[in-house]
Amino acid sequence: xxxxxxKEATEISLEIGRMLLQSGATTxxxxxxxxxxxxxxxxxHTEAYVxxxxxxxxxxxxxxxxxxxxxxIENRRTDLxxxxxxxxxxxxxxxxxxxxxxxxxxxxxxxxxxxxxxxAKDYPAWFTVFCGGLTSxxxxxxxxxxxxxxAVAYAVGILVSLALRLLGLLQINNFLLxxxxxALVVTFAKLIDLGVxxxxxxxxxxxxxxxxxxxxxxxxxxRDTMSGDLVSGTARAVEAVFIAVAIAAGSGVMLKLWELxxx
Amino acid sequence: MQFxxxxxxxxxxxxRVNLKGWKILLLALGGGLxxxxxxxxxxxxxxxLFSIFCAVILVCSYSxxxxxxxxxxxxxxxxxxxxxxxxGSSLYYAMQGFIAGNSALASEHxxxxxxxxxxxxxxxxxxxxxxxxxxxxxxxx
Numbered sequence: 001x002x003x004x005x006x007k008e009a010t011e012i013s014l015e016i017g018r019m020l021l022q023s024g025a026t027t028x029x030x031x032x033x034x035x036x037x038x039x040x041x042x043x044x045h046t047e048a049y050v051x052x053x054x055x056x057x058x059x060x061x062x063x064x065x066x067x068x069x070x071x072x073i074e075n076r077r078t079d080l081x082x083x084x085x086x087x088x089x090x091x092x093x094x095x096x097x098x099x100x101x102x103x104x105x106x107x108x109x110x111x112x113x114x115x116x117x118x119x120a121k122d123y124p125a126w127f128t129v130f131c132g133g134l135t136s137x138x139x140x141x142x143x144x145x146x147x148x149x150x151a152v153a154y155a156v157g158i159l160v161s162l163a164l165r166l167l168g169l170l171q172i173n174n175f176l177l178x179x180x181x182x183a184l185v186v187t188f189a190k191l192i193d194l195g196v197x198x199x200x201x202x203x204x205x206x207x208x209x210x211x212x213x214x215x216x217x218x219x220x221x222x223r224d225t226m227s228g229d230l231v232s233g234t235a236r237a238v239e240a241v242f243i244a245v246a247i248a249a250g251s252g253v254m255l256k257l258w259e260l261x262x263x
Numbered sequence: 264m265q266f267x268x269x270x271x272x273x274x275x276x277x278x279r280v281n282l283k284g285w286k287i288l289l290l291a292l293g294g295g296l297x298x299x300x301x302x303x304x305x306x307x308x309x310x311x312l313f314s315i316f317c318a319v320i321l322v323c324s325y326s327x328x329x330x331x332x333x334x335x336x337x338x339x340x341x342x343x344x345x346x347x348x349x350x351g352s353s354l355y356y357a358m359q360g361f362i363a364g365n366s367a368l369a370s371e372h373x374x375x376x377x378x379x380x381x382x383x384x385x386x387x388x389x390x391x392x393x394x395x396x397x398x399x400x401x402x403x404x
Contacts, residue, residue, distance in 0.1 A: 025338070029336065029338070080336075080339040083339060084335050084336060087336055088334070091334075123278060127278070131274075131276075131278040134271060134272070134274070135272045135275035136272075138268045138271045138272030138275065139268075139272050139347075141268040142265060142268045142272065142298065202355070205355060206352045206355050209351050209354070209355055210346070210349075210351045213346075215345065215349055218349070218380065218383075218384075219338065219341055219342045219345065219387065220338065222387050222388055223338055223341075223391060225388075226387075226391055244354060244376075247354065248354060248357070248361075251355070251358060252358045252361065252362050255359070255362055256362050
């Protein structure tokens, strides 16, 4: 049974907010979670303000104590599994008796649990790459491809997932990453097309592009706007539009280059 | 058959975004449902936007219910199940039209992309507002 002081409560809320936001949770959820956590620790008057690129929180229990912190968020990616696990942790915390700042878990324990979630094992790399192939292959079938095209789309999906992983190591920005990804989809599809006769490129390229389409930004933009978080809603909508433009530009340029080359 | 392809592709997608356990099977079912419902509505109504609207509404209701039952954030579910309906193919054809200098084709498909994404947005908004209201009413009484 240890009390959690205001610095630690702020730190824990910020950490939870950072993890949720970096794995792509909606603004409303991040704010609610952060408020809930500091309420559990006994700080009732907490305000959190979250945008896609930064978190502001001020934790206070009464007029005497007030602690405000800001954290900048970078490197956003999609990790829905992490969102689920953090949410479970928070609701667990809420259920266990935690009256007036006296908690069974100390701040250090809680931070250790969060770090555990943060560093939890992903699927092995070969498995996610394999599933990238499965996704693009099945989308190819869905849009009316044949079995031969399924095989080619499968190979393209695997190659592109691999390439995206390698590009991710370079830490280039999202826009450039999508341009390069789309360009690579077209390149791989064309290269395989040279060796294999009688396949239509359209479905294969669409299958590959579906791997890059900004579904999460799009859904989050809508949900944010609906819950009244206009700043993040607009920012995420613009992000989705930019990614869509990047995909179109990348694949377009590459198709044109191949055409000029003479294939 | 189409149902299975959609389900399998969502299975792959949900593993790529690092979800674990048997809930990815439910997600795959949702993805399959969204495409299947879309095809059924398209067959009976012959209207692209109407069928997308109805499919998204039904699938979002499905995911609101199932996500609450298995205690997963709803947005996680909704994101994954609408992926098959996202207009990736129209985006590609629009781009191809631009490159070929065929602006009629290009603008037709760009228009389609905007309309489809607008429709999906509207359907998601409707479902999430309705569930919000339902929860508020249930809390009051």
